[in-house]
């Protein structure tokens with residue numbers, strides 16, 4: 001959701017800005033722009049649509065300078081148009097600004113600034129912020145004025161700023177939206193994330209909320225909003241560039257789906273040593289774990305379905321009462337969370353605005369925070385007392401796949417850890433589950449090997465307006481996730497439902513043209529027969545059944561010919577395998593429908609606004 005890149009260096013910055021913006025494309029955007037500084041003017045190029053449009057603009061009207069800023073915009077205030085595109089300028093083009101986030105008091109500021117004669121061309125809050133900065137920096141010390149301007153802006157921001165009054169200087173600041181500063185052979189940089197400038201930098205600083213950075217020929221300086229100079233905390237960049245290329249796959253999503261075998265195995269290597277589970281960043285004593293009575297897990301989107309799975313597991317194996325809620329709901333209801341309730345969040349990006357606001361609310365209520373996250377140094381990570389990284393590596397496809405499977409895996413390991421610490425799991429059950437877990441990477445690999453069959457099924461059923469996904473118990477969240485994946489990338493409406501609820505409404509939808517994806521991998525537990533009965537209810541109404549079933553299970557043979565067999569595993573672990581089949585169904589349906597799989601319309605990778 002919006003991306004920022006900036007450079008001050010010893011060569012033309014424009015190709016680096018464009019390369020950086022391409023690396024930020026995955027975040028979602030609908031227009032893009034760059035600004036560079038010359039001695040007497042700031043020059044801008046902006047275009048609506050894909051970055052290729054901006055590149056065309058630059059071919060027709062080339063730009064060159066060693067200092068510049070660039071931006072991909074995901075529209076919040078005003079439609080995607082050139083006049084709303086960043087960078088925005090103020091003071092007759094003497095100042096240019098790119099911005100991620102939302103300035104909540106922009107109307108108020110705009111009224112004051114209009115009264116002072118500032119003209120406005122766009123509908124954006126960013127143009128108002130640019131004018132506000134220009135107003136505050138018009139006289140006196142520039143840095144002091146910038147700090148005053150930021151202190152008067154309510155909301156969230158990450159900004160990059162150029163001013164003709166500050167030649168050869170690039171300013172950056174953050175509050176609630178991520179921004180990093182980097183340095184490398186060719187200069188100093190700013191960006192929304194590390195992958196954007198990965199080829200350029202050796203070391204980065206993760207700016208803290210309220211910090212302002214000044215990048216110049218003298219290097220990098222950072223102050224907090226009170227004006228106190230901050231120590232520069234450079235961190236060596238460990239990420240490999242191969243982690244952010246598509247590695248020969250036709251899309252990032254397909255690559256990431258295939259990476260799941262490695263991610264799941266990697267998490268076991270990381271967190272299970274000599275049969276013992278330990279989380280280096282969890283920092284939670286056995287005494288604390290034993291006193292836990294309640295947990296609340298808050299998250300959004302796909303991560304919310306991981307939370308639902310986590311709840312099922314923790315309640316199945318321990319006596320801890322667990323609730324889940326969506327970040328966007330939790331923060332606006334009056335949750336009765338007692339101080340001491342462990343509030344957990346799950347997030348790939350660690351930047352999701354609703355999850356972050358929920359955490360801040362829970363902290364005020366005196367709750368310790370556990371975050372399960374994929375991105376080192378992200379905002380959620382900084383807010384947390386206890387941490388578990390999902391180590392899935394950068395996820396570029398907008399539709400989450402490997403980060404989700406990693407979240408599921410972390411919940412399995414966390415559950416075993418909690419149950420063991422509380423004395424609620426026998427050593428035999430623990431051994432048994434760990435032994436089953438060891439087989440999961442191979443099981444995922446076998447599902448991937450079956451992709452041509454899944455593709456054949458998906459491409460026969462992709463054409464209708466809608467589809468229904470059914471599952472029970474541990475696989476109910478997977479039905480929701482399968483439907484979400486399908487909606488996100490194939491744009492086919494899809495609904496996930498608890499199979500037992502079907503008769504209370506959605507059964508009315510079933511006819512011969514509705515594909516119904518039924519997760520039927522339970523074979524022995526108390527929901528196994530019930531799920532088959534639900535499938536027969538669909539069959540009785542001539543629904544087009546696509547079943548996911550356990551290898552060797554004959555029960556569906558007379559019901560449908562479209563069966564995706566997956567390797568047998570314990571029921572509570574089956575979601576880790578089944579979800580891969582669901583991802584591939586969505587993937588091949590999207591491919592048949594010709595959508596932009598890695599960058600589906602209207603979606604952003606990290607949702608940093610409400």
Ligand code: M6R
Pocket residue numbers: 300301302303304346347348349350351352355398399400401488603604605606607
């Ligand atoms: O970064 P997060 O995990 O907090 O993101 C939450 C959702 O925005 C995210 O899972 C979204 O639903 C994805 N597009 C799912 O594929």
